[in-house]
Amino acid sequence: MIAAEPPKVINHKKLFRLYREEKLAVRRRGGRKRAIGTRAPMTVPMAADERWSLDFVSDQLTDGRRFRVLTVVDDCTRECLALVADTSLSGTRVARELDRLMTERCNPKMVFSDNGSELTSNAILTWADQSRVASHYIAPGKPMQNASSRASTAVCGMNC
Numbered sequence: 001m002i003a004a005e006p007p008k009v010i011n012h013k014k015l016f017r018l019y020r021e022e023k024l025a026v027r028r029r030g031g032r033k034r035a036i037g038t039r040a041p042m043t044v045p046m047a048a049d050e051r052w053s054l055d056f057v058s059d060q061l062t063d064g065r066r067f068r069v070l071t072v073v074d075d076c077t078r079e080c081l082a083l084v085a086d087t088s089l090s091g092t093r094v095a096r097e098l099d100r101l102m103t104e105r106c107n108p109k110m111v112f113s114d115n116g117s118e119l120t121s122n123a124i125l126t127w128a129d130q131s132r133v134a135s136h137y138i139a140p141g142k143p144m145q146n147a148s149s150r151a152s153t154a155v156c157g158m159n160c
Contacts, residue, residue, distance in 0.1 A: 045076040091121030
C-alpha cells in the first residue's frame with residue numbers, strides 16, 4: 001500500500017506563471033442568468049387586470065424560522081389579489097397560484113416583477129408562455145422601478 005503524498009502548497013503567482021508558460025487557460029465562468037422578459041419603459045395601466053405586480057415579503061417567526069409571502073397586486077386598482085404565505089415558495093408554486101388566481105379573475109395582459117430567482121425560473125417562463133401573459137422585469141439595480149409594487153405590498157399587508 002502506497003501512502004498518499006500530502007498536497008503541495010504553491011504560490012498563486014508561480015502557478016499563474018506556469019499556466020502562462022504552458023499556454024493553458026482556466027475556463028471562465030459564465031455570468032448570472034438574466035430573465036428573458038421586456039425591460040422597456042412602463043405604461044400606466046388604464047383598466048383592471050391589465051397588469052399584475054408580483055413581489056415577495058419575508059419575515060421571521062418567534063422561534064427563528066423564516067417565511068415568505070407572495071403578494072399579487074393589480075396595478076390599476078391597487079387591489080391585493082392574493083397573499084400566499086409559506087416557508088418555501090418555488091417558481092412552480094408561484095405558477096400554480098397564478099393559475100388559481102386566473103381562474104377566479106380574467107387573465108392579465110402583463111405580469112410585472114423584480115429579477116428574483118423564483119420569478120425568473122423556467123417554471124414561470126413556461127407559465128407565461130402557455131398562458132400568453134407578457135412578462136416585464138425591472139432593470140437590474142433599479143429598485144425604484146418596483147416602488148409602486150412595494151407600496152401596494154405595504155398597503156396590502158396593513159389591510160389583511
